[in-house]
Amino acid sequence: MLEIYSNTDGSKTLLNPSLNETYHSRHGAIAESMHVFIEKGLRHELISEKKEISIFEMGFGTGLNALLSLHHQKLNQRIHYHAVETFPLDYELVQQLNYTMDLPTEISDNYEQMHQLPWEQKHAVTENFSLLKQNADLGKLSLESNSVDLVYFDAFAPDIQPELWCAAIFEMLFTAMRKESVLVTYSSKGDVRRNLLQAGFEVEKLAGPPFKRHMLRAIKK
């Protein structure tokens, strides 16, 4: 049973009590997603200049990263968003996190739509933003080669789910990614960095979100 957790910055996230693991940083959910996925990923020069991009997200969860990608989408850029998730959440629970509190009604409606849309099919959320939610295990997934521009790697922590942060998974993603594409993740663990390097990525250690020293960005050259 998931619980609502109040972060130190006043934002909320979900806590899985049996794992003692939260869906976002305990110091700020929106601040973390904005920094790691939007500023270091969506706004990276390899991504922001493209007219059309495919984003793949590991772990749709609350849909916060999809929401922020839509909200911060450039006017002239089309986004195809594909997310996998083994444990889809009820919108009634997600709504209690108030992630759209400061956003325009239109975006808030789009967010609700993202949650209510059926899984396993690609849908247009707006004219320039499509969403495919797949109820699947990342470890069993096969993605089309050279099809992804940007990966949001947002699994539970490497200590909790080490099988998802291994070289084999990163190799699968590397193959699915196009040339000059980007993977971002909040973790900066040495093992994760080494596994990304083993998969063929160039890896940068960047400043992390509030209260977190580092994060990783991996580039497929």
Ligand SMILES: C[S@@+](CC[C@H](N)C(=O)[O-])C[C@H]1O[C@@H](n2cnc3c(N)ncnc32)[C@H](O)[C@@H]1O
């Ligand atoms: C750290 S949470 C982040 C969720 C989401 N990105 C968000 O902002 O709410 C990790 C998510 O990965 C999902 N997950 C865990 N194992 C998975 C797997 N093997 N395949 C796909 N999703 C998985 C969890 O259910 C959870 O929703």
